[in-house]
Amino acid sequence: MATRQTQFLARALLTPAVGLLFIWMIVPLALTLYFSTLHYSLLDPGSEAFVGLENFRYFLTDPAFLASLQNTLVLVGSVLALTILLGIPLALLMDQPVIGRNIVRLMVIAPFFVMPTVSALVWKNLLMHPVSGLFAWLAKLVGLTPIDWFTDAPLLAVILIVAWQWLPFATLILLTALQSLDEEQKEAAEMDGASALSSFIYITLPHMARPITVVILIETIFLLTVFAEIFVTTGGGPGLQTTNIAFLIYSQALIQFDVGSASAGGLVAVVIANIVAFFLVRIVGRNLEA
Amino acid sequence: MARKETTQRVVISTIGAWFFGFLIFFPILWMVLASFKTELEAFAIPPSFLFFHWTTENYVTVQERSDYLHHAMNSIIIAGGSTLIALLIAIPAAWSMAFSPTKRTKDILLWMLSTKMMPPVGVLVPIYLIYKSFGLLDSRIGLVFILCLGNLPIVIWMLFTYFKEIPRDILEAARMDGATIGRELVYVLTPMAIPGLASTMLLNLILAWNEAFWTLNLATSDAAPLTTFIASYSSPEGLFWAKLSAASTLAIAPILVLGWFSQKQLVRGLTFGAVK
Numbered sequence: 001m002a003t004r005q006t007q008f009l010a011r012a013l014l015t016p017a018v019g020l021l022f023i024w025m026i027v028p029l030a031l032t033l034y035f036s037t038l039h040y041s042l043l044d045p046g047s048e049a050f051v052g053l054e055n056f057r058y059f060l061t062d063p064a065f066l067a068s069l070q071n072t073l074v075l076v077g078s079v080l081a082l083t084i085l086l087g088i089p090l091a092l093l094m095d096q097p098v099i100g101r102n103i104v105r106l107m108v109i110a111p112f113f114v115m116p117t118v119s120a121l122v123w124k125n126l127l128m129h130p131v132s133g134l135f136a137w138l139a140k141l142v143g144l145t146p147i148d149w150f151t152d153a154p155l156l157a158v159i160l161i162v163a164w165q166w167l168p169f170a171t172l173i174l175l176t177a178l179q180s181l182d183e184e185q186k187e188a189a190e191m192d193g194a195s196a197l198s199s200f201i202y203i204t205l206p207h208m209a210r211p212i213t214v215v216i217l218i219e220t221i222f223l224l225t226v227f228a229e230i231f232v233t234t235g236g237g238p239g240l241q242t243t244n245i246a247f248l249i250y251s252q253a254l255i256q257f258d259v260g261s262a263s264a265g266g267l268v269a270v271v272i273a274n275i276v277a278f279f280l281v282r283i284v285g286r287n288l289e290a
Numbered sequence: 291m292a293r294k295e296t297t298q299r300v301v302i303s304t305i306g307a308w309f310f311g312f313l314i315f316f317p318i319l320w321m322v323l324a325s326f327k328t329e330l331e332a333f334a335i336p337p338s339f340l341f342f343h344w345t346t347e348n349y350v351t352v353q354e355r356s357d358y359l360h361h362a363m364n365s366i367i368i369a370g371g372s373t374l375i376a377l378l379i380a381i382p383a384a385w386s387m388a389f390s391p392t393k394r395t396k397d398i399l400l401w402m403l404s405t406k407m408m409p410p411v412g413v414l415v416p417i418y419l420i421y422k423s424f425g426l427l428d429s430r431i432g433l434v435f436i437l438c439l440g441n442l443p444i445v446i447w448m449l450f451t452y453f454k455e456i457p458r459d460i461l462e463a464a465r466m467d468g469a470t471i472g473r474e475l476v477y478v479l480t481p482m483a484i485p486g487l488a489s490t491m492l493l494n495l496i497l498a499w500n501e502a503f504w505t506l507n508l509a510t511s512d513a514a515p516l517t518t519f520i521a522s523y524s525s526p527e528g529l530f531w532a533k534l535s536a537a538s539t540l541a542i543a544p545i546l547v548l549g550w551f552s553q554k555q556l557v558r559g560l561t562f563g564a565v566k
Contacts, residue, residue: 009471010390017383017446018398024439025405031416090310096303104307106550107315113549114318115500117520118538122321124524125531132333134320167314173565176557211565218561225409228502228517232524246411253415254507263415270412277407281400 029270035263042257055264064240064248065265072244075159076223080216082163087170087215088208092200094171095178105175112168116228123161124150124233154234154242161229166222170215177211178204210283217280224273245269318542325349325535332531348536356519358537365515365541367430368505369498372437373491379438380445381487385479387446388453389461399450406443410503421508430513433505437498445494448559452486453479489555492548496556499545516541 039051059065090108098104111119127134128149136146149157181204189199225246230236236243236251243251249269253262323339324332331342352358387395417436418427426432456479464478502517509518520541523534549556557565 006390006471007392010386010392013382013386014398017379017402017442020379020439021402021405021442024442025408028413028416028420029408031419032413035415093303093307093310096307097300098307099300099304101307104311105553107311109549109553109556110315110318110546112556113496113500113546114542115517115520115545116502117506117517117524118321118542119317121520121523121534122317122538125534126320126324126332127317132335134337137335137337164314164317169560172553173557173561177565214561214565221407225411225503227411228506228521231506232521246409249411249414250507253418259415259419266409266412266415269409273407273409273412277404280407281404284403285396285400 032263032266032270035259036267038260040259040263042259051260055260056268059261059264059268064243065245065268067240068243068245068248071155071240071242072224072246074155075162075226075244076220078159079163079166079223080219082159083166083170083219084212084215086163086167087174088212090167090171091174091178092204094175109168109172111164112166112172114165116165117232119165120161120229120232123164124157128157150234151238154238158226158229158233158242161233162223162226165229166219169219173211173215174208177208181207213283214280217276217283220276221273221280224269224276245272318546321535322539324532325539327532329530329532332535348532349540352533352537352540355533356522356537358519358540361514361516361519362540364430364509364513365499365517368433368437368513368515369495371430371434372441372498373494375434375438376442376445376494377487377491380442380449380490384446384449384453385475388450388456389458399447402443402446406440410440414507417504418507427508428510428513433509433513433515436504436508437501440501440504441494441497444497444559445490448490448493448555449483449486451558452490453483455486456482489552490559492552493555493559496545496549496552 036055037050037052039047039049039054041047094101094104094108125133130136130146130148130151133146135149139146147153186199186203189203194202226244227246227250230242230244230247231250234242236247245265246269249262249265252258252265325348326344326346327338327342328345328347331338387399421427421432426435460478460482461474464474469478499515500517502521505515505517506521509515516537520534520538523530523537
């Protein structure tokens with residue numbers, strides 16, 4: 001029974017937020033689109049000229065693009081696999097009758113609250129340093145040769161750091177979903193003689209399908225643009241070994257000052273993210289109706 | 291017949307959960323320990339776990355040499371300011387969509403969500419150039435503004451899901467009693483909305499405090515918050531593990547405490563209500 005007056009008020013209250021977000025989305029995106037058609041280098045001001053799709057051709061055929069696309073996919077895929085495959089058993093374990101579960105929860109969730117620059121530097125130095133790091137000491141203890149992480153396996157090192165940051169997120173969401181699972185259903189299955197394994201496969205897993213999908217989509221959105229962890233540990237190197245698309249665009253824009261090419265790259269990143277976003281928005285939208 | 295909760299099962303799962311929980315937490319613990327060591331001990335092999343010469347010297351040095359408090363203050367202003375402004379814009383919007391929904395409300399909400407999915411790097415170039423020409427590079431106000439816009443969709447979403455849970459009957463009753471919209475807002479809605487507001491604020495503070503794309507790219511010294519300050523330890527000549535650890539411990543401690551308080555809301559806020 002909303003009157004015309006309240007309807008007007010409701011619209012007036014909504015406008016600032018919608019307007020700001022609209023500007024925030026449209027203006028930079030339009031500028032990116034515009035710059036992407038220009039020859040535009042900050043090192044060579046005044047030489048801006050329209051070049052059509054030249055920047056896209058340059059960006060997409062640059063060997064660095066393929067390398068960074070591959071790194072991005074490996075990074076996103078590995079972190080997703082690690083966080084889900086470790087997160088499910090961890091969440092199942094924490095759903096058991098555990099003494100002091102709240103404290104365990106606090107310990108598990110903690111890495112998520114650590115700022116990316118801190119986690120990256122602590123891992124790089126205190127843990128992964130080839131001589132004085134804890135991992136090197138542990139390796140020597142059991143008679144192995146310590147790994148020089150950032151020289152021999154730089155991408156793997158970045159993957160481990162990022163996975164450590166996101167494992168809490170996956171675990172927490174999966175645990176929340178597990179706790180909303182109807183206990184009676186499981187009990188009934190057990191009374192009917194279902195083994196623990198089959199009740200996991202036929203009851204728990206299907207119930208987890210949606211939260212797992214949500215974890216995958218949300219993590220993908222953030223993982224596509226991992227930046228700080230690379231910025232403070234490897235700077236994209238050695239060579240291009242840890243350059244992902246986000247870092248490639250950053251280095252073209254703010255190190256090589258090639259605005260045109262970086263803008264073309266930015267649009268490519270937007271397109272990739274939108275493909276993922278499309279699915280996430282649909283899932284969330286379906287939920288909104290329920 | 292309840293499920294068997296034998297002592298054996300409790301013991302095994304307790305040991306397992308504590309073991310893995312400790313393993314995940316260990317890097318943070320290790321960092322905190324290193325912050326109380328001397329530089330030599332922090333670097334020493336074999337490492338000492340508890341029996342080292344405990345010192346708080348690093349904490350003093352971090353402040354004296356690099357003006358830690360200045361950067362901490364920047365973090366507080368940037369995270370706090372962007373959160374406050376985001377709330378001021380989001381509260382009316384969420385209120386409007388929760389209590390006077392129209393046919394388009396759902397579309398607007400989903401559209402807002404989609405703005406959050408735009409990768410920041412896609413708009414890095416224009417934002418950088420705009421900031422450069424307006425003198426906003428390395429300024430706190432510039433960072434407040436961009437973090438506020440970046441988190442606005444999440445804030446609106448969270449508030450919306452909380453407002454939605456306030457029973458509408460109460461509003462109807464207040465309206466029948468002749469309450470104006472202003473009174474309705476102050477006396478009826480606000481008290482019921484405070485828990486939701488508090489957790490939204492908390493989550494947004496955490497996100498803004500830890501934001502490390504715009505802060506690294508747009509701030510260099512004057513306006514640099516803790517994320518950028520810690521990043522300055524990445525240069526090889528600045529390899530002081532104990533001091534890095536001390537600065538890091540200080541930088542994450544307040545947010546770790548806030549985060550532990552808000553873990554339930556975290557799930558809700560970060561999944562846009564898709565998992566509760």
